[in-house]
Amino acid sequence: MDSALIPNGVKRCSIGQFAVWIAINGAILLWGVWALLLIYFKGLNQTNMTNAYGFALWIWADLAVIALGGGAFFTGLLRYIIGKDELKHIINYAVLIGFVCYSSALLILAIDVGQPLRAWFIFWHANVHSMLTEVAFCLTCYFGVLTIEYIPLILENRQLNRVPFFHHLAHNMHHIMALFAATGAFLSFFHQGSLGGVTGVLYGRPFGFRTGLLVWPWTFFLYTWSAAACGPCFTIFITRITEMATGKKLVKDNVIDLLAKIAGWMLATYMVAKIIDTWYWAAVTAPSMGFTLMDFYSNNPGSAYGIWILIAEILVCGVLPAVLLLMPSLRRNPSVLFAAVTLAVLGACLNRWVMVLQMQAAPVLSFEPWFTYFPSWQEVATTILPVAYGVILISLSYRYLPIFPQEPELNPIEGGK
Amino acid sequence: MFPFSFEWVWDMGHIVFHGGLWYALSILGMGMTYCIIKAVYDTVKSKDGGHGSGHH
Numbered sequence A: 001m002d003s004a005l006i007p008n009g010v011k012r013c014s015i016g017q018f019a020v021w022i023a024i025n026g027a028i029l030l031w032g033v034w035a036l037l038l039i040y041f042k043g044l045n046q047t048n049m050t051n052a053y054g055f056a057l058w059i060w061a062d063l064a065v066i067a068l069g070g071g072a073f074f075t076g077l078l079r080y081i082i083g084k085d086e087l088k089h090i091i092n093y094a095v096l097i098g099f100v101c102y103s104s105a106l107l108i109l110a111i112d113v114g115q116p117l118r119a120w121f122i123f124w125h126a127n128v129h130s131m132l133t134e135v136a137f138c139l140t141c142y143f144g145v146l147t148i149e150y151i152p153l154i155l156e157n158r159q160l161n162r163v164p165f166f167h168h169l170a171h172n173m174h175h176i177m178a179l180f181a182a183t184g185a186f187l188s189f190f191h192q193g194s195l196g197g198v199t200g201v202l203y204g205r206p207f208g209f210r211t212g213l214l215v216w217p218w219t220f221f222l223y224t225w226s227a228a229a230c231g232p233c234f235t236i237f238i239t240r241i242t243e244m245a246t247g248k249k250l251v252k253d254n255v256i257d258l259l260a261k262i263a264g265w266m267l268a269t270y271m272v273a274k275i276i277d278t279w280y281w282a283a284v285t286a287p288s289m290g291f292t293l294m295d296f297y298s299n300n301p302g303s304a305y306g307i308w309i310l311i312a313e314i315l316v317c318g319v320l321p322a323v324l325l326l327m328p329s330l331r332r333n334p335s336v337l338f339a340a341v342t343l344a345v346l347g348a349c350l351n352r353w354v355m356v357l358q359m360q361a362a363p364v365l366s367f368e369p370w371f372t373y374f375p376s377w378q379e380v381a382t383t384i385l386p387v388a389y390g391v392i393l394i395s396l397s398y399r400y401l402p403i404f405p406q407e408p409e410l411n412p413i414e415g416g417k
Numbered sequence B: 001m002f003p004f005s006f007e008w009v010w011d012m013g014h015i016v017f018h019g020g021l022w023y024a025l026s027i028l029g030m031g032m033t034y035c036i037i038k039a040v041y042d043t044v045k046s047k048d049g050g051h052g053s054g055h056h
Helices: A015-042 A057-068 A070-082 A085-089 A091-112 A131-155 A164-175 A177-200 A218-246 A253-288 A308-326 A334-361 A377-400 B012-047
Strands: none
Touching: A015 A091, A015 A377, A057 A070, A057 A091, A057 A177, A057 A218, A057 A334, A057 A377, A070 A085, A070 A091, A070 A131, A070 A177, A070 A218, A070 A253, A085 A091, A085 A253, A091 A131, A091 A218, A091 A377, A131 A164, A131 A177, A131 B012, A164 A177, A164 B012, A177 A218, A177 A334, A177 B012, A218 A253, A218 A334, A218 A377, A253 A308, A253 A334, A308 A334
């Protein structure tokens, strides 16, 4: 029924199967939309946020998807600016994943703002002393860059590409994509960094506070670094999931290997910086504010924030995947590679979790207990909503757009065109 | 956002923040304008019997 829209040289499942898949994810999406409407019409009392938890599940999800969406800017930087030409076979998918991540982040922010009709105030009445203003500027501009990078893919749909104007527009956009990619890298550097900077400048929160360089706390640089390291891992992770779901090989091994190797070096150097930062914070910064390291990791309900979380973040989800990705014999084993990128992705999510939630949970005053928080179902539903949206957009793009240029070569169709 | 907004001050914070914003928006705007105008030109040229931008 929709065969005229499917790219040449590839095979897709029947429209019936596809419709069922979209319907299942659409139902989850509608559940999220229902929660979203409740929050819009009834207000933030639908959440379990309190005065102690001004940042909650949404902000963690925001920071996590922005970090993981960093694969788009970093792969674009490698492909268009540094000239790693092999990555042209995966850049489309990196852009699509980035587009999903950033549109999800903006959607979550639109819910979290609380007064969506005033969301434009952050641009019009900008507070130029706030790192969040920089985040808002760069985030929306970079989403514009991702949209510009995604448009040529849409225009390369078989039917759209027959329209001469669309055909020429897609070609011209590809022609100057390096300009957009460079702008995207510039914007990403600052908004990834400023998200880290938000925690690092909170001098009233010793768990998150860091010293730094000029106006930038060390977390500014660590967030950008971790996004550049874990973003490509997320791109590989989603590519492998897509290959498992479709039962096809979509990207050649040498492309994945190159991206994994670069991600491994980025992750290894990030871990060195992270370990130094953690040591300096534990040995100098926190004691100067009257805290020891174990004050942040003990006496909390159920040991939810025990020292295990630091070990998991740095050793299990940081050092271990870095070693696995750096050793050619290990990263060329598909199972090991998948384990490594999964751990790296979990590491980025865990880092954002502790920097957003543990930072607020840890007591600051001697008479305070640990603050506990459990999200309401509306918060959970609106956080799952972007996942369902992402699955639907990726499914539609995979079905109708030439996302994987190597797919026809890797999966030849007998007698088909 | 604009110098005519009532809270605008000509200080370093406003110049750096908004300068960066307008710098990025200008690049994106000019880039897209170039692509669209050139696509119109190429389309008209190819309809006139030419070979467009000569690609593919």
